[in-house]
Amino acid sequence: xxxxxxxxxxxxxxxxxxxxxxxxxxxxxxxxxxxxxxxxxxxxxxxxxxxxxxxxxxxxxxxxxxxxxxxxxxxxxxxxxxxxxxxxxxxxxxxxxxxxxxxxxxxxxxxxxxxxxxxxxxxxxxxxxxxxxxxxxxxxxxxxxxxxxxxxxxxxxxxxxxxxxxxxxxxxxxxxxxxxxxxxxxxxxxxxxxxxxxxxxxxxxxxxxxxxxxxxxxxxxxxxxxxxxxxxxxxxxxxxxxxxxxxxxxxxxxxxxxxxxxxxxxxxxxxxxxxxxxxxxxxxxxxxxxxxxxxxxxxxxxxxxxxxxxxxxxxxxxxxxxxx
Amino acid sequence: xxxxxxxxxxxxxxxxxxxxxxxxxxxxxxxxxxxxxxxxxxxxxxxxxxxxxxxxxxxxxxxxxxxxxxxxxxxxxxxxxxxxxxxxxxxxxxxxxxxxxxxxxxxxxxxxxxxxxxxxxxxxxxxxxxxxxxxxxxxxxxxxxxxxxxxxxxxxxxxxxxxxxxxxxxxxxxxxxxxxxxxxxxxxxxxxxxxxxxxxxxxxxxxxxxxxxxxxxxxxxxxxxxxxxxxxxxxxxxxxxxxxxxxxxxxxxxxxxxxxxxxxxxxxxxxxxxxxxxxxxxxxxxxxxxxxxxxxxxxxxxxxxxxxxxxxxxxxxxxxxxxx
Amino acid sequence: xxxxxxxxxxxxxxxxxxxxxxxxxxxxxxxxxxxxxxxxxxxxxxxxxxxxxxxxxxxxxxxxxxxxxxxxxxxxxxxxxxxxxxxxxxxxxxxxxxxxxxxxxxxxxxxxxxxxxxxxxxxxxxxxxxxxxxxxxxxxxxxxxxxxxxxxxxxxxxxxxxxxxxxxxxxxxxxxxxxxxxxxxxxxxxxxxxxxxxxxxxxxxxxxxxxxxxxxxxxxxxxxxxxxxxxxxxxxxxxxxxxxxxxxxxxxxxxxxxxxxxxxxxxxxxxxxxxxxxxxxxxxxxxxxxxxxxxxxxxxxxxxxxxxxxxxxxxxxxxxxxxx
Numbered sequence: 001x002x003x004x005x006x007x008x009x010x011x012x013x014x015x016x017x018x019x020x021x022x023x024x025x026x027x028x029x030x031x032x033x034x035x036x037x038x039x040x041x042x043x044x045x046x047x048x049x050x051x052x053x054x055x056x057x058x059x060x061x062x063x064x065x066x067x068x069x070x071x072x073x074x075x076x077x078x079x080x081x082x083x084x085x086x087x088x089x090x091x092x093x094x095x096x097x098x099x100x101x102x103x104x105x106x107x108x109x110x111x112x113x114x115x116x117x118x119x120x121x122x123x124x125x126x127x128x129x130x131x132x133x134x135x136x137x138x139x140x141x142x143x144x145x146x147x148x149x150x151x152x153x154x155x156x157x158x159x160x161x162x163x164x165x166x167x168x169x170x171x172x173x174x175x176x177x178x179x180x181x182x183x184x185x186x187x188x189x190x191x192x193x194x195x196x197x198x199x200x201x202x203x204x205x206x207x208x209x210x211x212x213x214x215x216x217x218x219x220x221x222x223x224x225x226x227x228x229x230x231x232x233x234x235x236x237x238x239x240x241x242x243x244x245x246x247x248x249x250x251x252x253x254x255x256x257x258x259x260x261x262x263x264x265x266x267x268x269x270x271x272x273x274x275x276x277x278x279x280x281x282x283x284x285x286x287x288x289x290x291x292x293x294x295x296x297x298x299x300x301x302x303x304x305x306x307x308x309x310x311x312x313x314x315x316x317x318x319x320x321x322x323x324x
Numbered sequence: 325x326x327x328x329x330x331x332x333x334x335x336x337x338x339x340x341x342x343x344x345x346x347x348x349x350x351x352x353x354x355x356x357x358x359x360x361x362x363x364x365x366x367x368x369x370x371x372x373x374x375x376x377x378x379x380x381x382x383x384x385x386x387x388x389x390x391x392x393x394x395x396x397x398x399x400x401x402x403x404x405x406x407x408x409x410x411x412x413x414x415x416x417x418x419x420x421x422x423x424x425x426x427x428x429x430x431x432x433x434x435x436x437x438x439x440x441x442x443x444x445x446x447x448x449x450x451x452x453x454x455x456x457x458x459x460x461x462x463x464x465x466x467x468x469x470x471x472x473x474x475x476x477x478x479x480x481x482x483x484x485x486x487x488x489x490x491x492x493x494x495x496x497x498x499x500x501x502x503x504x505x506x507x508x509x510x511x512x513x514x515x516x517x518x519x520x521x522x523x524x525x526x527x528x529x530x531x532x533x534x535x536x537x538x539x540x541x542x543x544x545x546x547x548x549x550x551x552x553x554x555x556x557x558x559x560x561x562x563x564x565x566x567x568x569x570x571x572x573x574x575x576x577x578x579x580x581x582x583x584x585x586x587x588x589x590x591x592x593x594x595x596x597x598x599x600x601x602x603x604x605x606x607x608x609x610x611x612x613x614x615x616x617x618x619x620x621x622x623x624x625x626x627x628x629x630x631x632x633x634x635x636x637x638x639x640x641x642x643x644x645x646x647x648x
Numbered sequence: 649x650x651x652x653x654x655x656x657x658x659x660x661x662x663x664x665x666x667x668x669x670x671x672x673x674x675x676x677x678x679x680x681x682x683x684x685x686x687x688x689x690x691x692x693x694x695x696x697x698x699x700x701x702x703x704x705x706x707x708x709x710x711x712x713x714x715x716x717x718x719x720x721x722x723x724x725x726x727x728x729x730x731x732x733x734x735x736x737x738x739x740x741x742x743x744x745x746x747x748x749x750x751x752x753x754x755x756x757x758x759x760x761x762x763x764x765x766x767x768x769x770x771x772x773x774x775x776x777x778x779x780x781x782x783x784x785x786x787x788x789x790x791x792x793x794x795x796x797x798x799x800x801x802x803x804x805x806x807x808x809x810x811x812x813x814x815x816x817x818x819x820x821x822x823x824x825x826x827x828x829x830x831x832x833x834x835x836x837x838x839x840x841x842x843x844x845x846x847x848x849x850x851x852x853x854x855x856x857x858x859x860x861x862x863x864x865x866x867x868x869x870x871x872x873x874x875x876x877x878x879x880x881x882x883x884x885x886x887x888x889x890x891x892x893x894x895x896x897x898x899x900x901x902x903x904x905x906x907x908x909x910x911x912x913x914x915x916x917x918x919x920x921x922x923x924x925x926x927x928x929x930x931x932x933x934x935x936x937x938x939x940x941x942x943x944x945x946x947x948x949x950x951x952x953x954x955x956x957x958x959x960x961x962x963x964x965x966x967x968x969x970x971x972x
Contacts, residue, residue, distance in 0.1 A: 001497055001523065002333075002523065002526070002527065004329070004330045005329035005330055005826070005827040005828065006329070006330045006826045006827060006828045009824075009878075025500060026498070028500070029498060029500060029556050033556070033580070061334060062333070062334040064495075064527055090527060090530040090531050090534065091530065091534045091535070092534065093487075093531075093534065156805075156807060157804075157805035159804060171822055172820070172822070173821055173822045173823075174819055174820070174821050174848075174851060175821075176657075176847060176850070176851060178653070178654050179502070179503040179504065179653035179654060180502045180503055180504050180653070180654045182503075184553075184554045199824065200822075202824070203822060203824060203880055206880070207880075207904075229658060230657075230658040232851055232854070232855070256855075325649075325673060326673060326676070326677060328827070328828045329827040329828055330827070330828045349649060349650060352650070353650060353712050353738060356738045356739070357712075357736075357738040357741070360738060360739045360740065360741060361741060366739045366740070367739075368739075385832075386832045388677050388681075412681075414677060414680045414681040414684060415680070415684045415690045415691075415692075415758070416684065416690070417681070417684060417685065434739065503652075503653040503654070504652045504653055504654045508709075508710045
């Protein structure tokens with residue numbers, strides 16, 4: 001679809017969250033269709049996880065985003081979908097790859113939302129494809145367990161913070177979950193959550209560096225618990241790390257199912273977003289260094305540095321391989 | 325209401341689809357109100373058909389669109405509504421007629437959506453008004469049957485197409501039907517469908533001529549089958565004909581009610597949109613000729629030429645009549 | 649227009665904020681049109697103040713809201729607009745008055761947004777209408793000055809608050825101002841701000857009483873400073889007072905024009921919203937009493953009580969007058 005002014009920031013760059021939302025919608029459609037392709041109980045595919053994804057080039061207002069999706073692996077209870085986004089300038093005809101994302105979905109019964117159904121198997125062109133898919137499946141399963149454990153953190157507000165400290169840029173947003181945010185089962189679309197997360201992360205990044213910023217990448221996101229229609233969700237973000245030209249922001253989503261039930265607030269999702277700052281000509285700008293004060297902030301900075309160096313090393317290895 | 329940036333293209337011209345959506349909402353309100361004006365079963369008026377409509381002048385961001393609607397004819401089971409749109413520049417006070425559209429609605433029971441109710445008759449000021457209305461009613465009934473028959477076509481994707489061929493500009497868009505897209509009966513508003521159709525047609529037109537384009541007219545649209553909430557709809561468009569200064573695009577809407585039911589994908593709507601290309605000063609520009617390759621494409625081009633010449637002849641006849 | 653699921657809460661009651669937004673749009677159209685009705689510099693009318701308004705009956709999904717606006721007084725530099733909202737059930741034909749609101753607008757030059765232009769005078773049917781309008785004008789001018797002075801308050805977050813305390817339900821929301829939120833001058837529509845304020849106030853009310861809540865009234869709202877496109881606005885709400893069946897919530901809007909300029913965060917708007925809690929049958933429910941802890945909270949509770957008793961006395965006087 002054509003990118004509209006509301007999809008973009010004041011500089012005309014489309015929000016990463018808008019792209020993530022389109023990706024998720026395409027994934028939900030293809031996996032729901034697949035899981036209903038055999039006779040049996042009707043179901044809706046719910047997003048369980050998005051693998052790390054890079055935003056390779058910014059999309060602008062007026063361009064057309066082409067989204068294509070393909071099922072690449074099925075386990076007994078989950079579907080792996082590969083989604084590619086191309087942006088196309090329909091005036092010049094120029095096309096660019098914007099995103100390649102991998103998403104995992106789980107089919108939930110339309111009658112009983114707590115029941116996970118079985119996924120019809122797909123045919124693989126080659127045996128290796130199935131083996132590689134299985135490897136990816138095992139890896140993501142492990143990672144999901146790990147993030148579930150470290151998921152207890154809470155962001156406390158800081159009064160009168162200094163510029164460039166963690167407390168200065170941290171932000172939170174509340175959103176009342178409306179009908180358009182939800183699937184047929186009455187639970188929030190994963191894409192809606194990701195769009196709000198990107199919005200908070202973008203505000204944190206802009207508060208820190210006070211320039212035009214764009215999403216560069218999103219680390220793997222795990223959706224631990226569903227969020228029901230009518231809930232209030234609080235999305236909080238804080239900066240964890242800065243390199244010379246990038247900022248890492250940790251985002252938490254907490255849900256308050258407060259109208260219907262006496263249930264407690266719970267952590268639904270958490271993830272790391274990486275942003276870069278761009279000049280008016282679209283060149284990356286240096287970023288002010290994050291000032292860490294407490295022990296926790298210093299520890300998180302070091303962990304962020306670890307993720308940054310690991311990603312950098314991986315990318316260099318890929319480029320060397322590609323160059324051979 | 326005031327036209328917003330999201331209602332318009334990058335050149336600031338409001339999308340024809342936004343106007344069509346406002347027209348349909350006004351028509352749905354007036355006809356639902358009329359059909360419930362007598363004691364009896366409650367109903368919601370569903371759009372059955374929109375007559376050919378011309379976009380007489382483009383509307384811009386910041387202008388106010390005034391929509392007025394009037395019931396002009398009732399048959400036993402249908403209502404004809406005439407909707408006029410005026411755009412008003414509230415800074416200068418200038419007003420222009422933008423559209424005159426004729427829509428046909430059918431009242432469906434709120435309890436049983438497959439039951440068509442009876443329409444309370446209206447009073448005509450003069451006997452001729454009733455006779456003319458009846459003539460229009462018979463004509464549209466015939467035309468609806470005809471389009472139903474030729475409705476089986478499918479758009480296949482073409483790999484590496486040449487510029488200005490049919491395959492080069494053809495486009496499709498997938499949309500998951502959400503709650504705000506639907507009436508009280510849980511079916512998609514006709515206006516929502518038309519807005520999406522205009523969006524696809526606009527992408528086809530822009531891909532072909534790579535300039536700023538605006539909707540010039542929409543041929544009669546027939547709504548054969550309802551589309552249910554939760555369906556996935558695929559809207560596809562392909563160019564069928566070009567004159568020196570206009571492009572005709574055929575648009576299909578296919579619905580996949582894939583979650584609930586074992587039902588097959590079906591063709592819900594089809595229509596022809598005509599676009600013109602505008603220079604920065606708002607003057608019509610010449611359009612590159614459509615290159616037809618297959619027999620089918622050549623046949624459709626000739627048919628499009630037929631429609632174009634017929635419309636042109638009709639307009640000249642009207643102008644001569646007006647000049648007398 | 650027809651009320652959609654997205655306009656309403658889970659119980660199907662349309663948000664007060666949606667109604668306020670429609671009211672403001674109607675007021676902006678009529679006053680901009682009036683201020684441009686004479687030759688001279690083009691201008692856009694900006695919302696300066698909304699008088700206290702009561703929500704007389706809840707509107708539901710599927711109903712049609714009819715908005716009508718009329719200019720009732722002009723001073724040299726401001727326009728008073730009276731807006732009435734009727735909700736209409738187009739199935740039964742039943743109509744109810746939903747709102748009567750009075751808004752004040754100021755014409756700002758399209759070329760220089762800091763220049764207030766002169767308003768063309770209107771003709772009054774009777775001399776008394778002009779005198780009464782002048783009286784209303786003087787009163788609101790005084791009230792605007794007063795709220796400007798008490799406007800310095802800030803909401804501090806509270807950690808681990810007890811249920812029914814002020815800290816327990818207080819909430820805040822951040823919003824990045826997009827193009828569709830703004831007028832032609834690039835400043836936020838007053839109606840957009842009011843919709844967000846109602847959203848926050850509603851979340852505060854729901855957090856306090858954990859039931860279905862609806863907006864009962866909004867106290868006079870003054871728009872002290874404009875908010876520019878690209879700003880981040882923080883909308884914060886805290887409960888100030890509860891009677892047996894109502895809750896008063898104070899809402900602040902702070903703007904951060906952080907991208908463009910080195911300007912400080914500033915208070916743009918503040919207001920009091922009153923909510924009631926409704927049972928499933930639409931009857932008012934008792935509300936848990938607000939627990940006040942600090943001296944400030946106790947003082948604000950007493951002030952809220954004063955406003956509550958004053959409004960109650962005024963309403964009784966009106967009813968007695970009406971009964972005579």
